[in-house]
Amino acid sequence: MAKQSQWKTSTGFILASAGSAIGLGAMWKFPYMAGVNGGGAFLLMFLIFTLLVGLPLLIMEFTVGKMGQTYTTKIYEKLTGKKWLNIIGWNGNLAVFILFGFYSVIGGWIIIYICTVIYHIVTLQSNQIGNLQFEALIGNPWLTIVGQGIFILLTTVIVMLGVEKGLEKASKFMMPLLFIFLILIVLKSLSLDGAMSGLRYILEPRVQDITVEGILLALGQSFFTLSLGTTGMITYASYASKEMTIKTSALSIVAMNILVSILAGLAIFPAISAFGYQPTEGPGLLFIVLPKVFEQMTFGAGFYLIFLILFLFAALTSSISLLELNVSNFTKNDNTKRKRVAVIGSILVFAISIPATLSFSSLSNIQFAAGTIFDNMDFLVSNILMPIGALGTTLVVGQLLDKEALRDYFGRDKFKLFSPWYYLIKFILPIVIVLIFVVQFI
Numbered sequence: 470m471a472k473q474s475q476w477k478t479s480t481g482f483i484l485a486s487a488g489s490a491i492g493l494g495a496m497w498k499f500p501y502m503a504g505v506n507g508g509g510a511f512l513l514m515f516l517i518f519t520l521l522v523g524l525p526l527l528i529m530e531f532t533v534g535k536m537g538q539t540y541t542t543k544i545y546e547k548l549t550g551k552k553w554l555n556i557i558g559w560n561g562n563l564a565v566f567i568l569f570g571f572y573s574v575i576g577g578w579i580i581i582y583i584c585t586v587i588y589h590i591v592t593l594q595s596n597q598i599g600n601l602q603f604e605a606l607i608g609n610p611w612l613t614i615v616g617q618g619i620f621i622l623l624t625t626v627i628v629m630l631g632v633e634k635g636l637e638k639a640s641k642f643m644m645p646l647l648f649i650f651l652i653l654i655v656l657k658s659l660s661l662d663g664a665m666s667g668l669r670y671i672l673e674p675r676v677q678d679i680t681v682e683g684i685l686l687a688l689g690q691s692f693f694t695l696s697l698g699t700t701g702m703i704t705y706a707s708y709a710s711k712e713m714t715i716k717t718s719a720l721s722i723v724a725m726n727i728l729v730s731i732l733a734g735l736a737i738f739p740a741i742s743a744f745g746y747q748p749t750e751g752p753g754l755l756f757i758v759l760p761k762v763f764e765q766m767t768f769g770a771g772f773y774l775i776f777l778i779l780f781l782f783a784a785l786t787s788s789i790s791l792l793e794l795n796v797s798n799f800t801k802n803d804n805t806k807r808k809r810v811a812v813i814g815s816i817l818v819f820a821i822s823i824p825a826t827l828s829f830s831s832l833s834n835i836q837f838a839a840g841t842i843f844d845n846m847d848f849l850v851s852n853i854l855m856p857i858g859a860l861g862t863t864l865v866v867g868q869l870l871d872k873e874a875l876r877d878y879f880g881r882d883k884f885k886l887f888s889p890w891y892y893l894i895k896f897i898l899p900i901v902i903v904l905i906f907v908v909q910f911i
């Protein structure tokens with residue numbers, strides 16, 4: 470994602486930005502959030518927010534990036550002439566920094582699971598993968614710190630070598646393969662005895678399960694999966710060529726994110742009821758349930774290993790862009806400083822990620838506001854910094870940018886979508902974001 474790298478085609482752009490946007494949010498966070506917040510009710514709210522709030526905001530971020538064509542702690546000044554508005558870019562920078570801190574915890578878990586499954590295979594105990602003990606593995610402070618250290622190191626090396634392009638090329642077949650695997654798991658899950666009540670739990674929106682907290686978290690989830698307010702998508706669009714089509718790209722990314730979220734839900738919830746787990750398991754949900762599903766398959770351990778590698782790949786294509794965002798803002802796209810900034814940034818991320826990881830072991834009894842340290846970092850990013858960033862950008866776009874210029878970038882279409890989109894950004898969404906923001910503190 471270096472400055473000079475422009476994607477020649479719209480497909481190249483979509484692949485790269487989808488690689489960044491689709492990651493742990495859809496596959497790991499969605500099922501666990503839905504499990505804690507009422508299943509089908511959460512899914513419904515998530516869909517409504519993603520389509521009515523997320524999609525227009527994503528189109529907005531793409532438009533800003535395409536108009537501004539520079540890094541995000543400069544772009545607001547470039548577009549409006551007001552230097553202080555760059556603070557919106559710095560807010561996004563802070564958000565991705567903290568986000569990487571707790572993202573790497575889950576990345577570390579994937580690495581620990583990969584090593585454990587390999588160990589099971591080489592010691593000919595592959596029939597035992599269903600007995601992987603999440604609590605024992607993740608409750609081990611040193612193991613998790615090493616795991617997340619490896620995850621951060623992998624990310625740093627990729628960013629330092631500037632080989633993201635290679636990774637993006639690989640995502641052309643890794644992502645479809647991941648889809649196929651998800652479908653495979655869904656089919657297996659649905660075939661289990663007792664699958665139906667879990668399926669009903671995730672698909673049936675029960676009104677009595679809707680809570681104010683659930684509504685807020687569903688909105689936070691839409692922001693998280695679409696990377697909104699972190700300026701990640703603005704950065705991608707700023708690298709894109711003129712040919713990139715804003716609406717089609719945004720729609721594709723929203724559709725893929727929804728699809729992966731639903732597939733993850735369909736893979737996990739039927740298995741939860743079949744194996745007698747609770748949907749409210751929390752962040753470990755995916756790691757607790759999936760080994761059981763794979764255990765039921767022939768060559769299950771082998772398939773689980775491939776799945777985990779694909780999952781790691783999806784997490785890495787997101788984490789490299791998390792780090793890259795900080796690197797491009799601090800180097801101002803000066804490539805000579807790239808390696809040093811990447812290393813310093815990673816060391817700082819590693820430092821803040823340690824308390825996040827220990828939230829699942831030695832620091833688990835530290836609870837305040839949204840829960841553990843990990844929960845609070847997530848809440849700060851998804852429910853505070855991301856909405857603030859998105860709000861700031863809606864105000865800039867709706868109040869300060871020239872409407873006709875926006876129309877040009879938005880492009881014409883037979884449904885005349887520009888006006889409804891523009892009024893949504895100018896009047897409605899800022900109010901919606903402020904209202905939701907205020908409600909959570911009452």
Ligand code: TRP
Nearest residue numbers: 490492493494693694696699701
């Ligand atoms: N959308 C990513 C996911 O679902 C997380 C994310 C948020 C992100 N903001 C970002 C990734 C900025 C890269 C850059 O996993």
